[in-house]
Amino acid sequence: MDVIPYFLSGLILGSIYGLTTLGLSLIFGVLRVVNVAHGSFVMLGAYAAYFAFILWAWPPFATALLAFAIGALLGYLVYIGVIKPLNKAGELNVLVALFALGALIAEIARLLWGPDFVGYRWNIGSVEVAGLQIDISKLAGAVLALAIALSLDLLLRRTYFGRSIRAVVQDPVGAMVVGINVDRVFAASAAIGIAITTVGGVFLTLFIPVGINPYMGGPYTLIGFVIAVLGGLGSLLGAYTAGLLLGVIESLGFYAFSVAGFAEPSEMALFLEFALLLLVLLFKPTGLFKL
Amino acid sequence: MPISGRYASEGQYSLWGALAVVNWVNDHGGIDCGGKKVKVKLLYRDSESKLDLAQSITEALVTQDKVNFLLSPYGSDLALGVSPIAEKYGVLMAVVGASSDRIFQQGFKYVIGVAAPASQYMVPVLDMAVKTDPTVKTVAILYRDSEFNRQVAEGAKAYAEKLGLQVVAYEVYPSSPTDLTPQILKVKQANPDIIIVASHFADGQLAVQQLAAQKVNAKLIALSVAPLVPDFYKALGTLAECIVGPSHWEPGVKYTPDLAKQKGVEWFGPTKEEFITYFRQVAKQMGGQEVDPGYHAAWAAEGVLAILYGVQKAGTVDSDKVLAALRSADFMTFFSEFKLNSTTNINVAHSMVVIQWQGGNRVVVWPSAVAEAKLFYPSLTWDQKAAGQLCK
Numbered sequence: 052m053d054v055i056p057y058f059l060s061g062l063i064l065g066s067i068y069g070l071t072t073l074g075l076s077l078i079f080g081v082l083r084v085v086n087v088a089h090g091s092f093v094m095l096g097a098y099a100a101y102f103a104f105i106l107w108a109w110p111p112f113a114t115a116l117l118a119f120a121i122g123a124l125l126g127y128l129v130y131i132g133v134i135k136p137l138n139k140a141g142e143l144n145v146l147v148a149l150f151a152l153g154a155l156i157a158e159i160a161r162l163l164w165g166p167d168f169v170g171y172r173w174n175i176g177s178v179e180v181a182g183l184q185i186d187i188s189k190l191a192g193a194v195l196a197l198a199i200a201l202s203l204d205l206l207l208r209r210t211y212f213g214r215s216i217r218a219v220v221q222d223p224v225g226a227m228v229v230g231i232n233v234d235r236v237f238a239a240s241a242a243i244g245i246a247i248t249t250v251g252g253v254f255l256t257l258f259i260p261v262g263i264n265p266y267m268g269g270p271y272t273l274i275g276f277v278i279a280v281l282g283g284l285g286s287l288l289g290a291y292t293a294g295l296l297l298g299v300i301e302s303l304g305f306y307a308f309s310v311a312g313f314a315e316p317s318e319m320a321l322f323l324e325f326a327l328l329l330l331v332l333l334f335k336p337t338g339l340f341k342l
Numbered sequence: 343m344p345i346s347g348r349y350a351s352e353g354q355y356s357l358w359g360a361l362a363v364v365n366w367v368n369d370h371g372g373i374d375c376g377g378k379k380v381k382v383k384l385l386y387r388d389s390e391s392k393l394d395l396a397q398s399i400t401e402a403l404v405t406q407d408k409v410n411f412l413l414s415p416y417g418s419d420l421a422l423g424v425s426p427i428a429e430k431y432g433v434l435m436a437v438v439g440a441s442s443d444r445i446f447q448q449g450f451k452y453v454i455g456v457a458a459p460a461s462q463y464m465v466p467v468l469d470m471a472v473k474t475d476p477t478v479k480t481v482a483i484l485y486r487d488s489e490f491n492r493q494v495a496e497g498a499k500a501y502a503e504k505l506g507l508q509v510v511a512y513e514v515y516p517s518s519p520t521d522l523t524p525q526i527l528k529v530k531q532a533n534p535d536i537i538i539v540a541s542h543f544a545d546g547q548l549a550v551q552q553l554a555a556q557k558v559n560a561k562l563i564a565l566s567v568a569p570l571v572p573d574f575y576k577a578l579g580t581l582a583e584c585i586v587g588p589s590h591w592e593p594g595v596k597y598t599p600d601l602a603k604q605k606g607v608e609w610f611g612p613t614k615e616e617f618i619t620y621f622r623q624v625a626k627q628m629g630g631q632e633v634d635p636g637y638h639a640a641w642a643a644e645g646v647l648a649i650l651y652g653v654q655k656a657g658t659v660d661s662d663k664v665l666a667a668l669r670s671a672d673f674m675t676f677f678s679e680f681k682l683n684s685t686t687n688i689n690v691a692h693s694m695v696v697i698q699w700q701g702g703n704r705v706v707v708w709p710s711a712v713a714e715a716k717l718f719y720p721s722l723t724w725d726q727k728a729a730g731q732l733c734k
């Protein structure tokens with residue numbers, strides 16, 4: 052029964068991984084733009100959680116609403132200021148511009164808030180499940196992340212706005228012909244995508260409340276790509292499920308490899324993740340969960 | 343020096359430390375070089391924590407600016423990367439803010455270390471543990487997957503085994519971890535007397551937080567790097583209590599001209615108080631506020647002092663002659679005593695001190711000769727700490 056704590060901790064972590072990747076996946080799906088500045092928006096969300104907690108004693112879940120608003124505004128500005136003017140010049144130009152934007156945001160954050168690691172502590176108790184102490188904050192974060200993923204999916208499936216997004220994903224020109232304002236769909240998708248990424252940053256601090264720093268975003272950009280590709284770029288529930296899967300592989304993989312006597316089990320788990328990515332790219336390049 | 347990018351904070355402190363010493367030297371008439379007093383000039387560029395940039399800057403400093411000596415950038419990866427350049431041009435480089443043993447295993451002649459290397463980090467911690475409590479038997483070691491942390495962990499493992507301790511868990515974790523629960527569950531199963539985490543800043547704080555979350559108690563918990571930052575306590579609160587960590591230098595350390603006299607070695611450079619005053623001035627000028635130096639700053643200062651001492655002894659700025667002078671030198675600064683081992687090229691007189699968080703303060707607890715307070719042992723449990731109990 053030793054496996055259960057590893058499985059549970061992987062699942063909870065995976066839920067947050069999934070959440071932080073939703074925005075990346077949405078933006079790619081709709082705008083065909085790889086948001087390489089992803090990590091910097093995760094970082095902004097983390098700082099929002101930190102400052103709201105330190106200055107106003109806001110719990111991270113309340114900050115998530117604020118972060119959503121800030122993220123949406125930033126996303127809109129990124130679309131108007133960077134993606135829209137450069138999109139015609141080609142994908143590579145947008146990619147480079149977003150890369151520069153990511154670095155710029157990180158450096159501005161350093162100027163404003165300094166290069167040091169900061170953190171906060173929000174303890175609302177823990178529950179013991181199968182020998183694992185689970186922080187209630189993390190558990191709530193994981194459940195909320197699932198709720199956000201499901202409601203976003205519902206939004207895409209059931210509303211007019213969602214249908215217009217899906218129409219644009221399938222065929223931008225066709226969508227325009229039937230009277231959908233493609234520009235507005237693009238702007239809204241960028242806004243929602245970055246808003247959710249920022250919220251993901253807030254939730255992430257439930258796990259790493261002490262590692263907040265202007266340069267913390269990098270690894271999340273990388274892991275975001277892996278998850279988004281595994282789940283199928285543009286597929287929201289796919290991204291979320293792939294996030295769960297990655298969390299579980301990380302944790303269970305560590306357990307399995309360490310029981311099997313491997314010298315560096317967490318490295319092996321990482322290897323397994325990338326091996327899976329490679330296999331998916333080779334045999335099902337549209338992603339595991341994209342039909 | 344990396345002044346922006348991931349090493350921004352440490353790089354900045356290192357730069358200010360070096361500048362503080364240069365200012366002190368120049369305010370005291372400069373350095374005696376072959377009977378002539380000369381002023382010292384410190385040239386620096388921001389390597390943005392990037393290796394390729396650090397390399398091209400080093401190359402330019404040597405070939406275009408024609409510098410006489412080099413100070414390494416902060417960070418083992420950067421320092422290791424620029425070492426071949428110093429070697430190629432035969433320019434003496436003092437390694438500061440980088441302690442991977444690998445830098446000194448390349449057989450480079452012109453690359454010298456002024457402080458203990460990574461593999462020695464946990465030596466004083468383990469010494470302290472077995473001397474305080476001879477009944478300790480088991481150690482668990484967690485380490486971050488990076489050049490520096492691996493060396494710290496390997497050194498700790500080797501030394502623990504040498505002391506007759508049993509290493510019951512030895513686990514690596516990724517360099518930017520989000521969750522350490524799997525590794526920590528393994529430590530929990532092993533139930534060790536001592537837990538050592540070879541960490542950097544953020545991951546070290548994360549490790550403490552998750553050890554607390556999983557209620558993994560031990561008699562002694564030691565981390566590298568993370569506990570030395572004031573933010574460690576700010577972020578963790580009372581959970582940081584009792585945590586120990588090795589440090590290259592602390593403001594509480596007592597190397598004085600009197601101690602040098604007692605030991606019969608020469609004193610060189612500013613006293614600790616002078617260094618702190620000069621450092622505060624530089625910090626105010628460059629960073630806008632007066633802050634106190636930590637070990638990064640003192641370490642960089644020691645690098646400058648070592649080279650200048652060599653220049654003074656050799657009476658020239660020729661790297662070969664300065665190196666020869668340093669190899670036969672034995673002197674003391676506010677940072678440490680200095681004796682260069684001619685095979686390893688490392689200052690073997692430097693030993694690390696151990697600090698412990700007690701009642702919200704970072705105090706030196708080992709070695710007892712320079713300690714400010716007694717080690718609080720055994721550590722309080724996480725439940726006691728969460729309830730607000732302090733280790734004092």
